Ligand SMILES: Cc1cc2nc3c(=O)[nH]c(=O)nc-3n(C[C@H](O)[C@H](O)[C@H](O)COP(=O)(O)OP(=O)(O)OC[C@H]3O[C@@H](n4cnc5c(N)ncnc54)[C@H](O)[C@@H]3O)c2cc1C
């Protein structure tokens with residue numbers, strides 16, 4: 343057992359931190375306010391090989407794993423510049439293609455994903471919600487093509503991605519009557535694919551969309567992996583997504599506590615720094631403890647994903663990390679805002695605008711209730727409620 | 729083209745520093761690459777690129793065979809390093825350091841150019857570059873804010889108070905560069921992974937033929953006392969009665985900044 347990160351990990355952290363620091367939270371907030379995409383930051387991260395650290399070297403990746411991608415995600419967020427699309431593009435779409443794509447598909451899609459092209463991910467549907475078995479967007483094989491019909495909702499970043507990885511129903515399991523799912527790479531400008539922007543109250547530069555598939559025709563070679571195996575395959579990407587969402591929360595938590603400690607040392611209203619009042623110090627210390635516990639679980643989850651053959655243990659850890667980190671990140675942010683008094687809600691202090699993205703991560707990519715359902719049944723052996 | 733860059737590995741400035749009883753700096757934690765030297769590394773990489781090929785070698789003297797700072801520079805793209813590390817180096821003065829580094833340059837093979845920073849961030853005597861050049865018998869071109877190489881000649885813009893002088897010398901030569909000469913790159917992930925396997929040639933004073941000349945044994949300089957820097961004086965306060973701007977202007981004029 344060794345909890346010290348290697349020299350290479352330390353250097354990776356430092357390098358991501360420095361690249362992100364050349365942008366900083368002001369850049370991030372400006373992108374949100376001016377309605378522009380944080381393309382420069384995304385591209386800088388890609389140019390340094392950070393967005394493909396986990397992808398195979400033969401396709402231009404770094405040849406490392408999800409642990410390293412988690413470092414990238416955390417340090418970007420800790421600089422006040424969380425990149426939400428890493429969750430879908432690098433952690434799910436790229437990971438799923440790397441694991442299940444054919445050699446041709448891998449050499450077609452992965453090099454672009456390491457150099458900054460995005461591929462977002464669509465599973466959520468208006469009616470199915472958290473119940474992926476109810477997915478009703480269908481893909482029907484017709485000779486050399488599949489035809490897609492249905493709709494998806496809350497799909498992030500469709501406006502900035504040439505492709506989206508879509509989870510569709512391709513049949514029904516005779517025994518369980520559950521949907522058989524399959525994964526397809528769909529060009530976002532394919533005729534018949536329409537999107538509408540969903541106005542959100544999250545202050546982040548990424549946008550959310552509802553997608554409508556109206557007889558969208560795609561060539562059969564866009565099927566990733568085996569037909570009907572989509573759910574099992576997508577799980578390989580869902581754990582990394584959970585780990586990345588955890589690291590966004592942990593990173594924002596570090597960012598918030600950093601600002602809060604600084605402020606609590608500097609600000610004096612009774613002739614002594616406010617950080618000396620235990621009413622300020624102890625909640626920050628509590629948040630710090632929760633944050634470090636959450637980070638530790640997230641690191642464990644990433645390590646298990648990369649190294650363990652026990653996939654149940656890897657799934658449990660990723661879910662627990664996701665749950666704990668969202669709570670810890672939100673607590674850090676909330677206490678940092680409290681520590682700043684009125685300034686905590688002022689744009690200038692760069693805290694309150696991050697609330698939406700961290701709050702989101704209690705709901706997406708998997709809600710905390712669904713995590714609790716999973717832990718109840720998978721870890722504790724309790725009966726299923728649904 | 730073969731460019732050598734001197735890179736000092738210094739205690740992390742973010743960690744409060746401490747002195748030993750003999751007034752020397754405690755060098756215990758993991759050292760970092762002196763930021764001043766990251767400019768030299770970047771400059772060297774760009775010069776080799778512009779020359780259409782070649783290699784960048786790093787040279788450092790540090791305690792305890794420390795390579796943490798070297799790894800950063802190797803990750804930026806340098807090919808290899810020579811590290812002088814020997815308990816016998818403890819107590820070296822700037823001249824001792826220059827001797828060790830000059831010998832290390834010779835050990836690095838046939839070299840066209842040596843780059844250093846103008847001064848280190850922890851010792852900042854600013855004397856090592858000129859001493860090294862003297863020991864190597866090469867021209868020293870200092871305070872470079874721009875460096876060009878063509879046809880065996882190095883041309884620099886030497887920063888002066890008024891502007892810059894253009895200075896030229898034939899290679900091999902030593903050039904000290906100022907911060908801002910180029911924008912140092914941050915290591916890419918591939919660079920970081922490649923650095924892991926790049927060779928670091930660790931050598932002792934004896935390996936360099938400097939037995940007895942480094943460290944306390946060779947130092948001509950002793951530190952007799954250390955005092956805290958004087959506390960910064962409180963600034964001047966102006967009450968703005970509507971003519972505040974005049975006071976600010978005359979203050980800045982006195983400083984000759986406007
Ligand atoms: C900003 C944003 C970005 C998103 N990006 C993407 C994306 O890029 N791609 C994508 O596919 N999806 C995306 N989503 C969708 C997201 O994953 C879902 O919102 C999330 O999984 C919850 O599903 P739902 O909204 O349908 O909630 P519902 O399933 O309707 O749930 C509503 C509430 O009921 C609870 N609940 C549901 N079932 C149970 C149960 N069995 N037991 C207890 N409680 C239960 C839930 O926890 C929740 O609190 C995004 C969402 C948002 C808001």
Ligand SMILES: Cc1cc2nc3c(=O)[nH]c(=O)nc-3n(C[C@H](O)[C@H](O)[C@H](O)COP(=O)(O)OP(=O)(O)OC[C@H]3O[C@@H](n4cnc5c(N)ncnc54)[C@H](O)[C@@H]3O)c2cc1C
Nearest residue numbers: 734735789791819820821845847848851852853854855856
């Ligand atoms: C292991 C070790 C033990 C030491 N012990 C003592 C001691 O006991 N007492 C004491 O007074 N000082 C000690 N020193 C410090 C040393 O004497 C000088 O401070 C220093 O090496 C040279 O002076 P400077 O930092 O002022 O260099 P400057 O002249 O300011 O440096 C200019 C440039 O020269 C290069 N350079 C300088 N030093 C090095 C280096 N070590 N490696 C690579 N490049 C370099 C860099 O490019 C630097 O920016 C020690 C240093 C080391 C590495």
